[in-house]
Amino acid sequence: MKKRILSGMRPTGKLHLGHLVGALKNWVDLQTKYDCFFMVADWHALMSEYENPYQLEKNAYDNVADWLSCGIDPDESVIFIQSEVKEHLDLFMVFSCLTPLGWLERCPTYKEQLREVTGRDLHSYGFLGYPVLQAADILIYKAEKVPVGEDQLPHLELTREIARRFNSLYKKEIFPEPEAILTKTPRLVGLDGRKMSKSYNNTIDLSDGEEEVKKKVSSMITDPKRIKLADKGHPEVCTVYSYYETFLPERKEEVRSWCANAKLGCTDCKKELARAILGILKPIHEKRAELLKDKLKLRKILDQGRDKAAELAGQTRREIKDLIKI
Numbered sequence: 354m355k356k357r358i359l360s361g362m363r364p365t366g367k368l369h370l371g372h373l374v375g376a377l378k379n380w381v382d383l384q385t386k387y388d389c390f391f392m393v394a395d396w397h398a399l400m401s402e403y404e405n406p407y408q409l410e411k412n413a414y415d416n417v418a419d420w421l422s423c424g425i426d427p428d429e430s431v432i433f434i435q436s437e438v439k440e441h442l443d444l445f446m447v448f449s450c451l452t453p454l455g456w457l458e459r460c461p462t463y464k465e466q467l468r469e470v471t472g473r474d475l476h477s478y479g480f481l482g483y484p485v486l487q488a489a490d491i492l493i494y495k496a497e498k499v500p501v502g503e504d505q506l507p508h509l510e511l512t513r514e515i516a517r518r519f520n521s522l523y524k525k526e527i528f529p530e531p532e533a534i535l536t537k538t539p540r541l542v543g544l545d546g547r548k549m550s551k552s553y554n555n556t557i558d559l560s561d562g563e564e565e566v567k568k569k570v571s572s573m574i575t576d577p578k579r580i581k582l583a584d585k586g587h588p589e590v591c592t593v594y595s596y597y598e599t600f601l602p603e604r605k606e607e608v609r610s611w612c613a614n615a616k617l618g619c620t621d622c623k624k625e626l627a628r629a630i631l632g633i634l635k636p637i638h639e640k641r642a643e644l645l646k647d648k649l650k651l652r653k654i655l656d657q658g659r660d661k662a663a664e665l666a667g668q669t670r671r672e673i674k675d676l677i678k679i
Contacts, residue, residue: 358383358534359496361392361435364412365402368419369556370630371541371549374599379500379536381424389430390494390662393417396435396442396486400479414651419559421654422640433658435490440666444489447673448515449482451522456514457481461507488512492528493666500534509533523676541599546574546592557630559637566634570627575619576612586612586619593619593626601629 360380362372383389393413399406413434425432435441457463463483466475484507491499491512501509509531516528540548543555550556557569573593579586588594588609597608608625611617644651 355386355388356497357390357494358387358498358500359390359392359491359494360500361394361397361490362416363394363398363401364409364416365398366408366412366551367556367558367560368416369549369551369558371543371556372419373423373559374541375502375536376500377420377423377425379534380420380430383500383534384426384429387498390496391420391425391430391432392490392662393432393434394490397483400477400483400486401473401475403477403479404473414648415560415645417651417655418641418644419637421644422637423559427654427658431658431661432654433662434655437655437659438493438662438666440493440663440670441486441489443670444493444673445482445486447677448485448489448519451518452482452485452515456511457484460484460511462504484508484511485515488515491531492516493669494662495529495669496531497529498534499531500536502536502540504540506533525676527672527676542592542595544569544573544592559634560641561634562638563631566631567624567627570623570630571620573623575622579612579619582618583615585615588612593623596626596630600633 360376362368362376368377380389380391393416395409395413398409398412402409417432420432421427458481463481466480487508488511492515499509499512513530516530519528520526543549543553544557545553545555547553547555557566561569570593573596574591575593576586576588576591578584591612594605594608594612597605601608608622611622
C-alpha cells in the first residue's frame with residue numbers, strides 16, 4: 354500500500370511563484386507515489402487573520418483553483434477544507450492537554466513570526482498552539498510522510514514528540530512518527546530579496562496578468578554594484594539571476610555570461626525573465642479561468658474530498674475515544 358501524506362496551505366491570500374516551486378510542483382510529483390491528502394488550512398489561517406477573516410472562504414476557492422490548475426488531480430488526491438472535518442479540533446483538544454508549554458515557547462518559527470509580522474496581534478493562545486493543531490492535522494490521518502520546507506522542520510519534530518508522548522502515556526502505538534520529505538527547490542526570494550511571502554508584499558502571484566508580471570519583475574533587486582551598462586555584474590547576488598536558476602536552469606550559464614561580462618543590461622535581462630515567467634503562467638491562467646467559471650464543480654470536488662477525509666479521520670477519532678474513555 355502507498356504511504357500516506359498530509360500537507361496544506363493557509364488561505365490567507367493569493368498563491369504565488371514561491372508556492373509553485375516550493376510546494377505545488379512537489380505535490381504533483383508526490384500524488385502518483387503516495388496516498389495524498391491536501392488540505393485548505395483555514396483554521397490555521399484564522400489564527401493570524403482572526404481580526405479580518407472575511408476573505409478566507411473566497412481565498413479557499415481561489416487557492417484550490419490554483420492547485421488544480423497546477424496539476425493536482427482530485428482523482429489521485431483527497432482535497433478538502435480543514436474546518437469541514439470536525440475531527441481535527443477533537444484531536445487538537447486531546448493534544449493540547451498533554452503538550453508541555455515549554456515545547457511551544459521554544460519553537461523558533463513562533464519567535465520569528467512574533468518578531469517579523471507587524472500589523473497583527475499574534476500574542477494569542479491559538480497562535481502559540483499552532484504546532485499542536487498541525488500535529489492533529491497530520492496524525493488524525495496517521496500520515497507517515499509530510500512534505501515540508503526546512504523552516505517547518507521544528508514543527509514536524511514537535512509532531513513526532515507529541516505522537517511519542519501520546520503513545521507512551523496510553524501505552525499503545527496509535528500514531529506513527531511522521532518523517533519529512535524535504536522540497537527539492539530552495540526557498541524562492543521575493544522581489545525585494547527577502548523570502549517571497551504575502552506578509553512582505555513581495556510576491557509574483559500565479560494569477561497576475563501580463564502587465565502586473567512585467568511591472569513586478571522590473572522592480573526586482575539586481576546587483577547593487579552594477580550601476581552602468583558597462584559595469585560587470587555579480588550574478589550570485591542578483592535576485593533576477595536566482596529566478597533564471599530556478600525557472601530556466603538551461604539558460605543560467607548564458608545569463609551569467611551576460612551579467613558577468615556586461616553583455617546585456619539589467620533592464621533587458623528583466624524583460625527576458627518576464628517573458629519566461631509569463632510562458633510558465635499561461636497554461637495555469639487558462640485552466641484557472643475555466644475552473645472559476647464553474648464554482649459548483651469546485652464545491653463538488655471539495656465535498657468529495659471532505660467525505661473521504663472525514664471517513665478516515667472518524668476511524669482515528671473512535672480509536673482515540675475508546676482508548677482514553679471519553
